[in-house]
Amino acid sequence: MTASAVRRTPRADCTVGPDGGITFDLDLRREDEEAPELLLRLRGAKSPDRDAGAVRLSLSPLRDGRLRAVLPGTTRSAEGRWDVYLREPGGDDDGAVAVEPGIRDLRLLVDRAPASGPIAVRIPYPTLDGRLAVRCWLRAPHAEAGPVTFDGAGMTVEGTLYGTGLGTDARVEARLPGADGRVLRVPVTGQEGTFAFTLPFDRLADGSVTAQQLWTLWLVPGAAEGEPAGGVRISRILDDVWDRKKIFVYPGRSAGEGVRATPCYSTDNDLCVRLEPAP
Incomplete structure (x- = not known):
């Protein structure tokens, strides 16, 4: 050498x-x-x-x-x-x-x-x-998040589902990690490997929000498809972006009086919704 x-x-x-x-x-x-x-x-x-x-x-x-x-x-x-x-x-x-x-x-x-x-x-x-x-x-399986759009009351997410199907009674769960284990369930639609759902922000803010909350999003296929344990994390990983947290920045929206909701990605490229007291 x-x-x-x-x-x-x-x-x-x-x-x-x-x-x-x-x-x-x-x-x-x-x-x-x-x-x-x-x-x-x-x-x-x-x-x-x-x-x-x-x-x-x-x-x-x-x-x-x-x-x-x-x-x-x-x-x-x-x-x-x-x-x-x-x-x-x-x-x-x-x-x-x-x-x-x-x-x-x-x-x-x-x-x-x-x-x-x-x-x-x-x-x-x-x-x-x-x-x-x-x-x-x-x-395995994987739920790839696609476009995120907004209306006055929440957000709509479209995506692609790999490795499983929606089956009957499929749903999306917004989960708040912590001792209380709060979960908000909304229906999901789709066909031939696609999915879409709308998440109303005001339903996340159940009661007063005095500190930041980070809600994680999961797709839970219906029982006919053999529901994966815990559901499928909704993420965006099928491109060249290794950390979306500071790159994909979405606008915040009102989630009720004194509360602001902002879709965001984690450092692991998992799709989340951040709730916090409005400024």
Whole structure:
């Protein structure tokens, strides 16, 4: 290994393939025979098993001297955020060096139409402190949120349902996490893999709202389709946006006297409604 290679921070260009796999091209020229490996660690993994929550990818030299690793689309990586590191030959995982993001080619993620089976999405992205990470989702079934429109009393959401059907008596539940476990149920309509529902904001604000409330949205298929335990989280993950929270900003609406309702996405791209006292 040259002295310049030791001092240089590794940087990777990423290309997402048609099968959802990712190619990592590291701009590192190596003179030693044994190549390092790319290490992907699941952020927050607490398993005592050292290899749990980690994916190891072999790096191979290209003609131009760079090193390439491929994460196949068939790899079953857990849902979450995976940080990318370079691990030297003979070194340990604790000594792995964080990789910086280079060019990211995400064009094949736009307007993606998944095939049958579990929905697996991987998006390489730059972290706030300048490192490379991969956001992964694994959903089966999955309810993909589409357009959100408004009238004077609430919002209407249209979307696409994968991996199951609506069946009879399907519904959407707005759930308020917490000790009281409040739930608002509204009917859902749709056909051939689509769904739509209207959520009246004033029905969420049952009583006074003195602090912010974050309601999560779930699609619960009818019993004829074999209702998934707990329902299906309504999210938007089938494009190249890894964090919609600050990008998709919707206007707030009145939800009754002194209450404001605002649709929003979480950092996990899950669709929610935020209730708070009106200013």
